[in-house]
Amino acid sequence: MPTPVSSPSEFAFELALCSHLEETTDWLPARQLGAAVASPGSRIIDICAVVPGPEFDERTAITEQDIPARAVESSVGAGKSVFWRDAFDCHPAQARRATDHAVEVGFFESEFRRGREYVRRAVRYPDDWFSKLVGIENKPDLGSPGDLLRQLRLDVSLALFDEVVLATESYVTGAHLNRIPDAVGVWRFDPDTGAKEIVREAKTLPTGTTGVEPVEYHSLHTDVALVSPADKRTARIRLAERAYGKGWRQYDLPACAHASVDSVGRPVCDHFGRVIDPGAECGKSCAGFDPADSPEFDRASLRESRTRWVSDPSGVTRRQSGLGRFF
Ligand code: SF4
Numbered sequence: 001m002p003t004p005v006s007s008p009s010e011f012a013f014e015l016a017l018c019s020h021l022e023e024t025t026d027w028l029p030a031r032q033l034g035a036a037v038a039s040p041g042s043r044i045i046d047i048c049a050v051v052p053g054p055e056f057d058e059r060t061a062i063t064e065q066d067i068p069a070r071a072v073e074s075s076v077g078a079g080k081s082v083f084w085r086d087a088f089d090c091h092p093a094q095a096r097r098a099t100d101h102a103v104e105v106g107f108f109e110s111e112f113r114r115g116r117e118y119v120r121r122a123v124r125y126p127d128d129w130f131s132k133l134v135g136i137e138n139k140p141d142l143g144s145p146g147d148l149l150r151q152l153r154l155d156v157s158l159a160l161f162d163e164v165v166l167a168t169e170s171y172v173t174g175a176h177l178n179r180i181p182d183a184v185g186v187w188r189f190d191p192d193t194g195a196k197e198i199v200r201e202a203k204t205l206p207t208g209t210t211g212v213e214p215v216e217y218h219s220l221h222t223d224v225a226l227v228s229p230a231d232k233r234t235a236r237i238r239l240a241e242r243a244y245g246k247g248w249r250q251y252d253l254p255a256c257a258h259a260s261v262d263s264v265g266r267p268v269c270d271h272f273g274r275v276i277d278p279g280a281e282c283g284k285s286c287a288g289f290d291p292a293d294s295p296e297f298d299r300a301s302l303r304e305s306r307t308r309w310v311s312d313p314s315g316v317t318r319r320q321s322g323l324g325r326f327f
Helices: 010-024 056-061 068-071 092-104 149-156 175-178 229-246 299-306 316-324
Strands: 026-033 044-052 108-113 116-121 131-139 163-168 187-188 196-200 211-217 222-227 259-261 267-269
Touching: 010 026, 010 044, 010 131, 010 187, 026 229, 044 229, 068 092, 068 229, 092 108, 092 116, 131 149, 131 229, 149 163, 149 211, 222 229
Parallel strands: 131 163, 163 187
Antiparallel strands: 026 044, 044 131, 108 116, 187 196, 211 222, 259 267
16 A cells, blocks of 8 residues: 655645745746855755746746856947957856857857857846745744754845745744744745745845855854845846746656656656655655656646746847848
């Protein structure tokens, strides 16, 4: 008999909340993105939701992928082409990567002169394409908080997100609320019914000012790094762009006869009768594993049908290149 699961895993909770946000808001949720600046990789936010701004449609017209933040912040302009390396204020390897990706997604156009690559912007970057970034940390069971308070304190003092929310399935007591930083909003969410109660509203964080990022914790003190408003701006563009390109359904599906995908794109297993976390649960070590082809899954069509993300825009570069042939 399959093992019954009494409480949903954090993975299933996270997917249910992403799906709920898609259904009830115009936000674009994405999962598991880096949300630290001075010490990249030290803070991964469970969900980053991008709230569309007035220029959202201009952004969707450029590419379905992320546009590299370094390219957006570079001095590559729309007029005269410049030698790619002269336009970046970072390590040449990072500049090279940003240039290649910007060309690939149609944000830069490039040409070669005497073996050197020159680039120019193919399109204006719509700065107001997003109006807010909401960081959501999931902790279905507040009884095992782990690093939760430390993570939320970092989010508030760094203020990379406009709002930070703790989402839980647990009953939230006054004692919990007292411990959670004041600015952090609290949602109670039931992943089975989709019912969401706002226990406490999130406060708006000062994203335009210097942030304080804890980088090393010692028993009696914490080392911090100051993150300038300019570095925060770049990090926010990077976060928004990665969220736009990635979304929340980027998991591999198991090559198992019991696996399928439900109507909102969650991986489900008919052996256990629930949403599964393929990376953690599937494979030869699972008692129900029955080798087969992975289920088919058109992530792009599903995401496009449920959000304002556009899966295959015609692309500004291609249009302009096409026009260029006639002039
Ligand atoms: S390996 Fe197959 S039976 Fe096991 S959890 Fe994954 S889908 Fe279900």
